[in-house]
Amino acid sequence: MNGLRNLVDRPxxxxxxxxxxxxxxxxxxxxxxxxxxxxxTRIAVFAxxxxxxxxVMGYTGQVSLGHIFFVGVGxxxxxxxxxxxxxxxxxxxxxxxGFALAIIIPGIVGLIVxxxxxxxxxxxxxxxxxxLPIIGVPIAKRFSDITGGNEGVSVRRLDYVxxxxxxxxxxPFSAPAWSGLADDQWQYYLVMIIAAALFGLAFFLVRGKYGxxxxxxxxxxxxAASMGISPYRYKVLAFTIASMxxxxxxxxxxxxxxxxxxxxxxxxxxxxLVIATIVGGAGSIVGSILGGAVYVLVPQITNAISPESxxxxxxxxILLVLFLLPGGLASLPRVLARxxxxxxxxxxxxxxxxxxxxxxxxxxxxH
Amino acid sequence: MNSFGTFVQLVVDGLAxxxxxxxxxxxxxxxxxxxxxxxxxxxxxxxxxSYIGMTVGNLVVPVNLILGVLxxxxxxxxxxxxxxxxxxxxxMRRFQGGEEDTKVVATIGLLTLITGAIGMIWGFNFIPYPxxxxxxxxxxxxxIAISLWSLTTFLTIVALMAVLQLLFTKTKMGLGLRAxxxxxxxxxxxxxxxxxxLMVGWGLAAALGTIAGILLAxxxxxxxxxxxxxxxxxxxxxxIGGLSSPIGAVVAALGIAVLENLAGTFLPWIGHDLxxxxxxxxxxxxxxxxxxxxxxxxxxxxx
Numbered sequence: 001m002n003g004l005r006n007l008v009d010r011p012x013x014x015x016x017x018x019x020x021x022x023x024x025x026x027x028x029x030x031x032x033x034x035x036x037x038x039x040x041t042r043i044a045v046f047a048x049x050x051x052x053x054x055x056v057m058g059y060t061g062q063v064s065l066g067h068i069f070f071v072g073v074g075x076x077x078x079x080x081x082x083x084x085x086x087x088x089x090x091x092x093x094x095x096x097x098g099f100a101l102a103i104i105i106p107g108i109v110g111l112i113v114x115x116x117x118x119x120x121x122x123x124x125x126x127x128x129x130x131x132l133p134i135i136g137v138p139i140a141k142r143f144s145d146i147t148g149g150n151e152g153v154s155v156r157r158l159d160y161v162x163x164x165x166x167x168x169x170x171x172p173f174s175a176p177a178w179s180g181l182a183d184d185q186w187q188y189y190l191v192m193i194i195a196a197a198l199f200g201l202a203f204f205l206v207r208g209k210y211g212x213x214x215x216x217x218x219x220x221x222x223x224a225a226s227m228g229i230s231p232y233r234y235k236v237l238a239f240t241i242a243s244m245x246x247x248x249x250x251x252x253x254x255x256x257x258x259x260x261x262x263x264x265x266x267x268x269x270x271x272x273l274v275i276a277t278i279v280g281g282a283g284s285i286v287g288s289i290l291g292g293a294v295y296v297l298v299p300q301i302t303n304a305i306s307p308e309s310x311x312x313x314x315x316x317x318i319l320l321v322l323f324l325l326p327g328g329l330a331s332l333p334r335v336l337a338r339x340x341x342x343x344x345x346x347x348x349x350x351x352x353x354x355x356x357x358x359x360x361x362x363x364x365x366x367h
Numbered sequence: 368m369n370s371f372g373t374f375v376q377l378v379v380d381g382l383a384x385x386x387x388x389x390x391x392x393x394x395x396x397x398x399x400x401x402x403x404x405x406x407x408x409x410x411x412x413x414x415x416x417s418y419i420g421m422t423v424g425n426l427v428v429p430v431n432l433i434l435g436v437l438x439x440x441x442x443x444x445x446x447x448x449x450x451x452x453x454x455x456x457x458x459m460r461r462f463q464g465g466e467e468d469t470k471v472v473a474t475i476g477l478l479t480l481i482t483g484a485i486g487m488i489w490g491f492n493f494i495p496y497p498x499x500x501x502x503x504x505x506x507x508x509x510x511i512a513i514s515l516w517s518l519t520t521f522l523t524i525v526a527l528m529a530v531l532q533l534l535f536t537k538t539k540m541g542l543g544l545r546a547x548x549x550x551x552x553x554x555x556x557x558x559x560x561x562x563x564x565l566m567v568g569w570g571l572a573a574a575l576g577t578i579a580g581i582l583l584a585x586x587x588x589x590x591x592x593x594x595x596x597x598x599x600x601x602x603x604x605x606x607i608g609g610l611s612s613p614i615g616a617v618v619a620a621l622g623i624a625v626l627e628n629l630a631g632t633f634l635p636w637i638g639h640d641l642x643x644x645x646x647x648x649x650x651x652x653x654x655x656x657x658x659x660x661x662x663x664x665x666x667x668x669x670x
Binding site: 057061062063065115116117119120123124126127128130131134135138139141142267271274275278282308309310311312313314315316318319322323326 | 404405407458461462466467468469471472473475476477478479480481482483484486487595596598599602603605606640641643644647650651654655
């Protein structure tokens with residue numbers, strides 16, 4: 001397995017793997033079934049949500065249990081202006097307005113929450129954010145004339161006035177005639193392009209100056225403060241960016257489903273999102289994509305086998321991952337490679353192994 | 368009824384509801400003092416204990432109601448003590464000394480597992496809980512109707528807190544528990560069995576939560592999600608009262624419940640559905656003005 005491991009470590013091999021996956025994702029929707037396309041679209045939507053949670057939880061070490069609240073708020077902020085404005089004098093511009101609001105408003109809400117919640121060290125953020133979905137659902141129900149309450153709001157068959165002055169029914173996210181695509185393919189590409197851009201931004205964020213500051217805040221707040229990095233400021237920043245990613249995921253949710261309700265931001269979904277983030281791999285870009293897949297696929301699979309077992313399975317999965325694979329699914333190739341090498345009894349002395357003792361030490365202290 | 372009568376009645380009902388929040392908040396503080404972590408599964412464990420109590424109690428209820436309820440309560444408390452100790456020993460201890468966020472996610476995993484298991488075994492519907500008396504009974508004092516359930520709940524929780532206080536200050540085990548909470552390393556060196564004390568701490572917290580769970584179920588019936596919202600109130604109380612102060616948490620829990628009851632009735636815009644937002648508005652104001660909580664101590668961190 002050593003050969004494979006070395007291959008995984010080579011940058012060009014990773015880029016090649018990434019390129020192959022990108023090409024597959026680009027070509028796949030043209031031949032796949034509608035269900036497959038919609039499932040992959042939803043995975044991309046929730047991968048963005050998990051990525052946001054990862055920025056605050058995986059990279060900055062601050063547990064947020066209410067991230068789904070920002071997804072839900074983003075979904076409302078996207079769908080409400082689209083419903084009100086689409087097809088009128090500003091036509092498709094309504095979608096752009098929806099996208100902008102879906103990022104700005106959750107960002108502002110996140111900033112306000114963080115300014116208060118981050119003042120306490122440790123777990124206060126988790127203790128406060130757990131309340132967001134529990135407060136969010138009754139608020140959404142209270143304003144049911146704009147949020148639709150339990151029934152929700154949909155733009156699948158939206159009345160709009162076309163340029164000829166007539167009223168038609170239409171879906172803002174159905175494929176335009178010039179594209180020659182089916183609706184599911186159009187929504188797939190739209191979501192994928194935006195998600196890829198958001199992942200690219202996050203990639204540079206976590207590897208740049210801010211990412212290093214987040215990592216120091218996560219490792220040791222006192223050290224961060226002594227180096228002139230204000231833990232308070234960077235935690236607020238991380239939480240605000242995470243909220244904006246949550247809001248963006250809410251917009252993509254509307255692109256994918258053209259519908260949202262108070263159920264979208266429920267407490268249960270919030271917990272599922274946290275579980276998906278850890279199972280996918282905290283503090284990892286690849287882990288965020290895997291987390292999106294976990295969020296969408298695990299309930300789909302358990303619902304097919306036995307619907308009442310969904311919650312139990314999620315509880316068991318998360319505890320097993322914490323026990324056996326603390327780095328989540330994203331760390332699986334590395335862990336497997338190490339197991340295989342150890343099984344062969346070989347002690348390689350090439351330079352790529354120099355970090356091994358450190359990793360094993362930290363694992364031993366956890367047990 | 369005049370508005371003063373309404374006011375007094377709301378305060379009394381608020382104190383009863385608040386004592387349920389207080390019991391859960393106290394359980395959370397108990398675990399936090401012993402192990403430094405926030406147990407987000409505390410509410411789920413309380414509900415699980417209540418279901419066990421209901422199931423066993425219902426076996427005896429056809430023979431004698433009072434005896435059945437009593438057996439149910441005793442079995443529930445014993446079972447949840449055992450479950451709490453078991454979870455500490457076989458799940459949480461593995462994460463002791465690890466990162467804080469891992470521990471939080473572990474308790475979240477426990478919450479999910481417990482809620483899911485309850486749903487699989489007992490279903491997701493509301494189930495009535497057999498109780499000593501009809502919980503809608505009330506009596507009138509000076510023109511103010513006081514619910515018998517409110518009075519019983521309040522007095523039970525107050526009595527439990529007195530017992531816990533005695534346990535912690537007057538017994539050898541209480542001394543051991545406090546020593547472990549204060550300094551596990553030194554405690555181990557002076558012969559205290561730290562692991563066992565942690566298990567006792569978790570067990571006591573679980574048992575306390577279960578009694579609150581049963582009192583709530585007696586009035587509002589039993590449902591896997593019974594404590595989801597109450598956990599949020601309890602956490603708010605713990606933050607407002609200060610994580611290091613059991614009395615602060617209890618006072619804050621009672622205050623929150625009374626305040627939200629009054630706000631829900633006297634501010635029509637808030638109403639019954641939005642009163643859960645009341646403690647959080649309060650919490651935000653307090654966090655901005657006094658981050659260590661109303662009763663907490665400011666702690667200095669040494670590097």
